[in-house]
Amino acid sequence: MEAANGPRNEALAESDLPNMSSQPPAVSVRSLTRVFEPRVRRGLRGLLPRFRAEPAEPKRIVAVNDLDLEIAPGHCFGLLGPNGAGKTTTVKMLATLLEPTSGSASVAGFDVVRSPRQVRRNIGVLFAGERGMYWRLSGRENLELFGTLSFMPRERLRERIEAAAHRFGLEDRMDDLVETYSTGMKQRLNLARATLHDPPVLLLDEPTAALDPVAAREARHLIRQIAEAGTAILLTTHNLYEAEQICDRVGIIQSGSLVAQGRPADLIRQAGEMPRLDLLLRGDLGTAKALIGSDGLWWGEVNRDGEFAVAVRAPDGWRSSDALTSTLVSQGIVVEEARLREPDLEDAYIAITGSRIERPFIER
Ligand SMILES: Nc1ncnc2c1ncn2[C@@H]1O[C@H](COP(=O)(O)OP(=O)(O)O)[C@@H](O)[C@H]1O
Numbered sequence: 001m002e003a004a005n006g007p008r009n010e011a012l013a014e015s016d017l018p019n020m021s022s023q024p025p026a027v028s029v030r031s032l033t034r035v036f037e038p039r040v041r042r043g044l045r046g047l048l049p050r051f052r053a054e055p056a057e058p059k060r061i062v063a064v065n066d067l068d069l070e071i072a073p074g075h076c077f078g079l080l081g082p083n084g085a086g087k088t089t090t091v092k093m094l095a096t097l098l099e100p101t102s103g104s105a106s107v108a109g110f111d112v113v114r115s116p117r118q119v120r121r122n123i124g125v126l127f128a129g130e131r132g133m134y135w136r137l138s139g140r141e142n143l144e145l146f147g148t149l150s151f152m153p154r155e156r157l158r159e160r161i162e163a164a165a166h167r168f169g170l171e172d173r174m175d176d177l178v179e180t181y182s183t184g185m186k187q188r189l190n191l192a193r194a195t196l197h198d199p200p201v202l203l204l205d206e207p208t209a210a211l212d213p214v215a216a217r218e219a220r221h222l223i224r225q226i227a228e229a230g231t232a233i234l235l236t237t238h239n240l241y242e243a244e245q246i247c248d249r250v251g252i253i254q255s256g257s258l259v260a261q262g263r264p265a266d267l268i269r270q271a272g273e274m275p276r277l278d279l280l281l282r283g284d285l286g287t288a289k290a291l292i293g294s295d296g297l298w299w300g301e302v303n304r305d306g307e308f309a310v311a312v313r314a315p316d317g318w319r320s321s322d323a324l325t326s327t328l329v330s331q332g333i334v335v336e337e338a339r340l341r342e343p344d345l346e347d348a349y350i351a352i353t354g355s356r357i358e359r360p361f362i363e364r
């Protein structure tokens with residue numbers, strides 16, 4: 001398995017990069033920056049006697065700082081980052097809801113500042129926590145309303161609604177009121193609404209944040225299908241598993257700046273992450289420490305049964321594991337449990353951002 005990984009990934013890395021020579025990028029962002037200046041509070045200040053200290057001066061916030069990225073048609077780009085990192089601000093600028101302070105962005109070939117109307121016609125948008133639908137109308141009525149508001153011709157709208165009902169698995173419920181829908185169905189209807197006019201670019205701000213695991217999985221599957229059909233997708237999330245599952249490329253955003261971007265597999269490699277072996281051992285701790293040496297990443301306490309856990313660097317996967325466990329056994333250490341864990345995007349994220357989150361060890 002290890003042999004298959006190296007060269008194949010290199011080849012993929014080449015061919016998988018957005019090919020800008022044959023197709024212009026669907027989304028192109030250059031040095032995009034947004035600063036929120038402190039608001040001057042006028043109001044009653046100065047008129048009232050001062051009983052308390054003035055509130056702290058509001059600060060200038062650089063919400064998005066010098067962002068560069070490109071998304072090719074049919075690709076899904078995941079913008080990953082903690083709360084307050086600048087994800088929603090980025091989406092709002094691309095959706096023409098906020099003007100950039102500096103830098104530029106184009107969507108489907110149109111500049112977000114100079115041609116906002118054309119941009120809006122070419123995007124579908126879904127914001128986190130947005131209600132987005134009239135709950136007292138049926139699914140069909142909602143789609144008819146949004147389609148009419150975006151000036152879709154009647155015949156085309158009818159066709160698109162039929163196609164959306166089928167694609168998003170809502171055929172049987174299209175004439176029921178949205179308030180009777182499950183959360184997952186509401187989100188599927190939201191996706192149907194965002195893609196109704198078949199936009200070449202879809203902007204999804206935390207599309208699965210409010211969903212239960214089953215609904216989130218459905219939504220991920222649908223989002224992947226939409227990308228496969230040729231739509232360029234910008235998706236924000238703080239769910240690393242989600243990003244690794246559905247995004248072709250991801251960018252890690254921290255305090256407004258993109259600190260890394262690439263294919264999930266490349267980021268994992270760049271971060272220097274390697275497989276880790278979790279062992280549960282019994283025997284003499286000193287002997288085990290001497291044998292494992294500096295490959296030991298983390299040591300647990302010895303419990304009442306004389307067992308202790310250790311996490312070990314395993315650069316060659318199972319080969320490292322086999323070599324180490326036979327050495328341990330030959331020196332009288334009992335290997336109660338051995339688990340190899342491949343590095344994932346979460347490991348890379350933690351390494352890149354310097355966050356300190358300990359992963360659960362062997363759970364007992
Ligand atoms: N309208 C606004 N006025 C002032 N500050 C804002 C405004 N919108 C967002 N911010 C600030 O910009 C930063 C980025 O916010 P946001 O883009 O919403 O982050 P995220 O979506 O990654 O959680 C945060 O510090 C937030 O408080």
Ligand SMILES: [Mg+2]
Nearest residue numbers: 087088089128
């Ligand atoms: Mg947000």
